[in-house]
Amino acid sequence: MSKKGIRFLLYFVGLLILALGLTLNTKANLGVSPIISVPYSISQITGYNFGDLTFVIYSIFVMVQIAIHVKLKKNKKIMSDLLQLPLSLVFTRLLNIFSAYIPASQNLGVRLIVLAFAIICTGVGAAMSLSMQLVPNPGDGIVQALAERFNKSVGLTKNLFDCLNLCITLCISLFIAHRIVGVGIGTVVAVLGVGRVIALYHHIFGFKIKDLI
Numbered sequence: 001m002s003k004k005g006i007r008f009l010l011y012f013v014g015l016l017i018l019a020l021g022l023t024l025n026t027k028a029n030l031g032v033s034p035i036i037s038v039p040y041s042i043s044q045i046t047g048y049n050f051g052d053l054t055f056v057i058y059s060i061f062v063m064v065q066i067a068i069h070v071k072l073k074k075n076k077k078i079m080s081d082l083l084q085l086p087l088s089l090v091f092t093r094l095l096n097i098f099s100a101y102i103p104a105s106q107n108l109g110v111r112l113i114v115l116a117f118a119i120i121c122t123g124v125g126a127a128m129s130l131s132m133q134l135v136p137n138p139g140d141g142i143v144q145a146l147a148e149r150f151n152k153s154v155g156l157t158k159n160l161f162d163c164l165n166l167c168i169t170l171c172i173s174l175f176i177a178h179r180i181v182g183v184g185i186g187t188v189v190a191v192l193g194v195g196r197v198i199a200l201y202h203h204i205f206g207f208k209i210k211d212l213i
Contacts, residue, residue, distance in 0.1 A: 007132045007134065008132075008134070010128055010129075010131075010132055011128070011129050011132040011134050013128060014124075014125045014126070014127070014128025014129030014130075014131075014132070015087075015090075015091055015094070015125065015129050015137075016094060016125070017121050017124055017125030017128065018091075018121070018122060018125025018126055018128075018129060018137070019091055019094035019095050019098060019125070020094075020098055020121050020125070021117075021118050021119070021120070021121030021122030021123070021124075021125050022036055022095060022118070022122060023095055023098035023099050023102055023118075024098075024102065024114050024115075024117055024118035024121060025115070025118040025119075025122065025186065025190060026040055026050065026099070027099075027102055027103075027104045027105075027114055027118075028111045028112070028114040028115040028118055028186055029104060029111060029186075030111055030112070030115050030184050030185050030186030030189075031182060031183050031184025031185055031186035031187035031188070031189075031190075032182050032183075032186060032187060032190070033122065033186075033187065033190035033191070033194065034161075034162035034163075034165040034166050034169075034187065034190070034191065035139040035162070035165060036054060036139075037165055037166060037168075037169040037182045037183060037187065038057055038165055038168050038169050038172070039053035039054040039056070039057045040053075040169075040181075040182045041169045041172050041173050041177075041181040041182040041183075042172060044177075044181050044182060045172070045173070045176055045177045045181060049096065050095065050096070050099060051092040051093065051095040051096035051099065052092065052096075054088075054092045054095060055088055055089060055092040058084070058088040058091075058092070058138040058139070059085065059088065059138075061084075061138040061139065061141065061142040062081055062082070062084045062085055062088070062138050062141070062142075064142055064145065064146075065077075065081045065084075065138075065141050065142055065145040066078055066081045066082070068145040068146070068148065068149045069081060069145065071149070072148060072149065074148075080135060080136070080141075081141065083135045084135055084136065084137070084138045084141055087135050087137070087138075088138055091137070115186050115189060118186075118190075119189060119190060119193040119194055119197060120197055122190070122194050122197070123193070123194045123195070123196070123197020123198045123200075123201065124197060124201055126140070126194065126198055127197070127198040127201035127202060128201070131202070131205075142161070143157050143158045143161050144157075146161065162191060166183060166187070169181070169182055169183055170183060
C-alpha cells in the first residue's frame with residue numbers, strides 16, 4: 001500500500017477509535033469531555049439523539065471556521081472546512097452505532113474502568129487522525145481557526161474553548177434541568193488525561209508518522 005493509502009487508512013481508523021472513546025466517555029456517566037458536553041447535556045435533558053445533536057454543534061463549528069477564514073482571506077482553507085461536514089455526518093453516525101450497542105453500567109468500579117478506556121481511546125484516536133494532516137475534526141478545526149483569528153497559541157485557545165463549552169453546558173443544565181448534567185470527575189480526567197495520551201502516542205510513534213507525511 002502507498003504512503004497516501006496508509007495515511008487515509010490510519011486517519012479513518014483514528015476516527016473510529018475516537019468515536020468509540022467519546023461514546024465510552026458518555027457510557028461511564030461520570031462527566032464527559034468539554035467538546036461534547038453541550039450536545040450531551042442537551043441530549044440528556046431533552047431526550048434528543050446525541051449523535052444528531054453533535055452533528056448540529058459540529059456544523060456550527062464549521063460555519064464559524066468558514067467565517068473566520070473568509071475574514072482572514074484564507075480562501076484555500078474553506079474547502080477543508082466544508083469537507084468537515086460529510087466527515088461530521090459519518091463520525092456522528094459512528095457515535096450512534098456505538099451508543100446503541102455499548103451498554104451502560106451502574107457499578108462504580110466498571111464505570112471507572114470504562115472511563116479509563118474512554119480516555120485512552122479518545123487520545124489515541126485524536127492523535128492518529130490529527131497526525132495524518134487530512135481533514136480535521138470540527139472540534140479541532142475550530143480551535144485552530146480561533147487561534148489564527150486572535151493570534152493565540154493553539155494550546156491556550158483549546159483551554160479557553162473548553163472553558164466556554166463547560167460554561168454553556170453548566171448554564172443549560174442549571175437553567176433548564178436545575179442540576180448539573182454532563183460535567184463531573186470524568187470531565188476533569190478527560191481534560192488532563194487525553195492530552196497526556198496524545199503526547200505519549202507521538203512520543204512512541206512520532207518518527208513513523210514523519211515518514212508518512
